[in-house]
Amino acid sequence: MLCGKCGNKMELGEAAVRYTGWGIFFFGASYKHLFYKPKDAGPNYKVAVIKNNQCATAYRCESCGTTTILNDGQERNLIHW
Numbered sequence: 001m002l003c004g005k006c007g008n009k010m011e012l013g014e015a016a017v018r019y020t021g022w023g024i025f026f027f028g029a030s031y032k033h034l035f036y037k038p039k040d041a042g043p044n045y046k047v048a049v050i051k052n053n054q055c056a057t058a059y060r061c062e063s064c065g066t067t068t069i070l071n072d073g074q075e076r077n078l079i080h081w
Contacts, residue, residue: 001068003061015058015069017050034069 001010017032034050049069050056057070 001059003064003066004068005066006061006064008061008063010059010061010066010068013058013060014055015050015067016055017052 001012002008003010015034017034032052033048035046036049037046049071058067059070060067
């Protein structure tokens with residue numbers, strides 16, 4: 001896949017929302033999701049892109065840092081993270 005921002009080749013990988021050691025220590029364990037909200041959407045509009053303990057196919061451009069997360073319809077557990 002080519003980067004939509006700079007046109008360079010993107011590296012295939014996975015995106016996930018995870019806990020960090022310090023986050024659990026200070027804030028405790030809770031459900032976390034990655035949400036998307038269009039710029040002009042109302043305050044209650046949101047779409048879960050990655051749900052708690054799941055990962056999604058993603059591409060990242062090393063040149064400019066742009067990351068693209070694909071909704072391939074396959075929710076995968078974070079077993080290998």
